[in-house]
Amino acid sequence: MVLTSAQLWFFIALAALVIWFRMRKKPLPPPVSRGKQIALKGEKIQAWLTPTMPLACLLEDGKSFGPAFQNKEPPRLPHGPGCQCKLLPDYRRADEVFLLKEKQLPSQECDLGLLSHHELRYYRYCLIAAHAEASEELQQEYRELALGVDVAETFAQRVQAHIQQ
Numbered sequence: 601m602v603l604t605s606a607q608l609w610f611f612i613a614l615a616a617l618v619i620w621f622r623m624r625k626k627p628l629p630p631p632v633s634r635g636k637q638i639a640l641k642g643e644k645i646q647a648w649l650t651p652t653m654p655l656a657c658l659l660e661d662g663k664s665f666g667p668a669f670q671n672k673e674p675p676r677l678p679h680g681p682g683c684q685c686k687l688l689p690d691y692r693r694a695d696e697v698f699l700l701k702e703k704q705l706p707s708q709e710c711d712l713g714l715l716s717h718h719e720l721r722y723y724r725y726c727l728i729a730a731h732a733e734a735s736e737e738l739q740q741e742y743r744e745l746a747l748g749v750d751v752a753e754t755f756a757q758r759v760q761a762h763i764q765q
């Protein structure tokens with residue numbers, strides 16, 4: 601039997617239809633896999649980091665509040681004169697709760713520009729260590745914490761120069 605071109609196309613189309621139909625019948629993967637579900641729901645304080653911020657803002661920056669967190673109730677905002685803190689929704693998926701995904705933590709804007717999570721933490725520790733309202737003990741504690749954060753030497757110098765202005 602010699603196939604005409606029209607017949608050939610008919611068979612190709614038929615084969616394509618069969619393949620498409622079989623693929624369609626395959627069960628779809630579940631829309632949300634385990635670990636992607638929201639495990640913790642709450643709110644997080646985000647302070648504006650700058651040397652003139654009240655000490656209370658610097659100390660509470662990044663703290664999470666909610667029924668599933670250690671701290672249940674967020675504080676009343678503002679913390680005091682000059683406070684620019686915001687309460688942002690804080691949702692964490694199950695896999696984020698158990699695995700600390702440092703690399704995926706978002707960068708954040710402050711008076712030094714957009715900083716990575718590590719840079720931001722270093723800057724916050726240095727601001728507390730140099731804060732006029734902080735006790736000597738607290739300053740010492742945060743000076744040591746700052747030393748433990750891995751940031752570039754140039755960034756550390758930039759922060760020190762900025763704080764001493």
Ligand SMILES: [Zn+2]
Nearest residue numbers: 657679683685
């Ligand atoms: Zn505040």
